[in-house]
Amino acid sequence: AQRVTQPEKLLSVFKGAPVELKCNYSYSGSPELFWYVQYSRQRLQLLLRHISRESIKGFTADLNKGETSFHLKKPFAQEEDSAMYYCARTDNYGQNFVFGPGTRLSVLP
């Protein structure tokens, strides 16, 4: 079964501190990895996808196939980053799409 793990249910950091939300996935060919975010009272939306290699709102994520990880990082957290973050993946045939359990990020003032 395709699996995505996010070991932290809740992560609290102070404003201005670096933040890293961990994501590991089960190996299966060439998956496609995503980070989705849900801010309070807003709908789920895409934050990053690994094929784009982009930086959104200061966040970056690098796919590490050796460690089967796709950790989300930001050097200086802001209060508005507080939200629920889901790592997600497809399998290499595009037949399956699975969300990780999610990490709630709380950025303290």
Next chain:
Amino acid sequence: DTEVTQTPKHLVMGMTNKKSLKCEQHMGHRAMYWYKQKAKKPPELMFVYSYEKLSINESVPSRFSPECPNSSLLNLHLHALQPEDSALYLCASSQERWHDGNIQYFGAGTRLSVL
């Protein structure tokens, strides 16, 4: 228009009722999805439609019946639900199915309570 619109926002139904959830998008997307999200859990995929044809059914009970009348609309017909089916039902759409990194756009969801 870059929104996925779901109606109703809230729905309360009895176990013998028949109701439908509606999802609409006008972005020209050809793939549409239904997810179920229980409290404090991630969304779980239920159905995928690609070019108006059902392409994935994740072993969902037959009391949930999806329908895609056209490329902009996706319905979920509900009949004889159980209290454990109470959840937030999310609709999403993407240009094509999720391979090649296609972005899924999510609706705000319908919060369903089964009494």
